Amino acid sequence: MKNSVSAGPRAPEAGVPLTTAVVATLTTLVTGAVQFVVMAVWGRRQGRTLHDVLMQWDAHWMTMISEHGYSGFVMSPDQTDPVQWESVAFFPGYPVLVRVVAAPMAVLDVAEATFVAALTVSTVATVAMAWGVSMLAVELWRRRGPSPSDRRTVVVLSAAVTVLAVGAPMGIVYWMPYSESLFTAVTVWALYFLLRRRFLLAGVLTMVAGATRLTATALILLLCAAAVLELWRWWRGRQGRGFPVRALAAPVVGSLGIVGYLSWADRTVAEIGGYFAAQQRGWHSGVDMGAATLRWVTGNLPGELTGYTISSWSMILVALLCAVSLVMLWTGRIPWQLWLPAVVLAGIVLGSDGIMHSRPRLLLVPVLLLMLPLVVELVRTWRTATRPQVAVAGGVLLGAGAVVWCVLGFWVSGAMLIDFEYAI
Known part of the structure; x- marks a missing residue:
């Protein structure tokens, strides 16, 4: 296996962080505006x-x-007792942040303060996600060769990977009062800082991810692997290297969010068996090594409803993408720090039972991480082409690919969110 890990981090060229931030923000807002228009017209x-x-x-x-917190509200007219044990399935990171943002709005008597705050949090998180993906793309570019040679290259690269992230099938969920935008944002930034060997920053962001989604276990596993690798490197060359305290502390710090919440949730719903019992009892969610996924796919192709077909094909295509990624890993086209959490996340989703219609959105992060190196390579091939015909063809291919990707993404988002009658 080719080694895709460089000897050490290199400082970003002057202006790259600012350029990626501006381009990612503008591309995200334009793509999001088009998504909103499509959803508004479709919904009307x-x-x-x-x-x-x-x-x-x-x-x-x-x-x-x-x-209301994890109690004090009901979700349907036939309920009489405040919800509590079902609600603990949702981690507190996103709703707590929404509550903080909504507090001053409520004081100012803003209508629909919680909804407005949720859209604000999701928008900021989506922009942060796009910026993180852009910085991650620049880092991947550096690891495969010389740094981007000019600002135009950085602009094109940032715009391309932002479209990949925000325009993805089910990308509309990033803007909704869901935790996808926050979780993906802290995930990509954690991976960026890990690639740059900023272990404690990666650990802190993983802690935030762990307070947001249970699937942050993939990031904790990644930090453990990185710590073991750093410890081994220290052992091999300990006379010239300092003890890797930060790398070893990172998984400990990273696990605080998920461990803290699960401890509270277990005590809160102890009468029904704790957090995982609530997941199984309320949402039929539990690890079954892919048995439910296999039953769903074999029983719903072709599906009776478009949503069934979309859900089934999303699982099949992501499984194939994970298989292809082994070649990418072997040839050094994807660093193991991206490959490992992507495959683990896909394995968690595909290896569990639960609401199958939610799979297209739950697989957004693995798709992003595994396709990101491919888009970086496409942009690199275009920008380094010496023949004008190749450069023109590459530009047309990139532009057409972005349009097709967004059209597919908007259609899947609308079909699952508006036409499909079941939960996503």
Whole structure:
């Protein structure tokens, strides 16, 4: 296996962080605006406002937890007791942040303060995610050869990978009152800092991810692997290297968020068996080594509903992408620090039971991490082409690919969120 890890981090060229931030922000906002227009027009055809479209399924849980905590509210007319044991399935990172942002709005008597705060948090998190993906792309570029040679290259690279992230199928969920945008943002930045050997920063961001989603276990596993590698390197050359305290501390710090919440949740719903019992009892979610996924895919192709077909094909295609990624890993086209959490995240989703319709959004992060090196290579091939015909063809291919990707992404988002009647 070729070694894709460089000897050490190199400082970003002057202006690269600012350029990627500006381009990622503008590309994200433009793509998001188009998504909103599409969802608004699509929803109006069914007599639903954009608010109705965005405030569905888990968005209700997130906003209610933000307003009332993990009890004190009911989710349907036939309920009489305040929800508590079902609600603990949702980690507190996102709803707590929404509550903080909504507090001054409520004081100022802003209408729909929680909803407005949720959209604000999701928008900021989506922009932060896009910036992190852009910086990650620049880092991947450096690891495969010389740094980007000019600002135009950085602009094109940042715009391309931002479209990959924000325009993805089910990308609309990043803007909704869901935790996807926050979790993905802290994940990509944690990976960026890990690649640059900023272990404690990666650990702190992993802690935030662990307070946001249970799937942060993939990042904790990554930090453990990185710590073991650093310890081995120290042991091999200990006379010239300092003891890797930061690398060893990173997984400990990173695990605090998830361990702290699970400890509280276990005590809170101890009468039904703790957090994982609540997951199984309320959401039919539990590890079954992929048995439920296999049953779903074999029983729903072709599916009776478009949503069934989309969910099934998303699982098949991601499984194939994980298989292809082994070649990318072997040839050094993807660093193991990206490959490992992507494959583990995909394995967690595909190896568990639960609501199968949610798979397209739960697989967004693995798709992003595994496709990111491919987009970086496409941009590199275009920008380094010496023949004008190749450069023109590459530019057309990139532009057409971005349009097709967004059209597919908007269609899947609308089909699953508006036309499909079940939870996503």
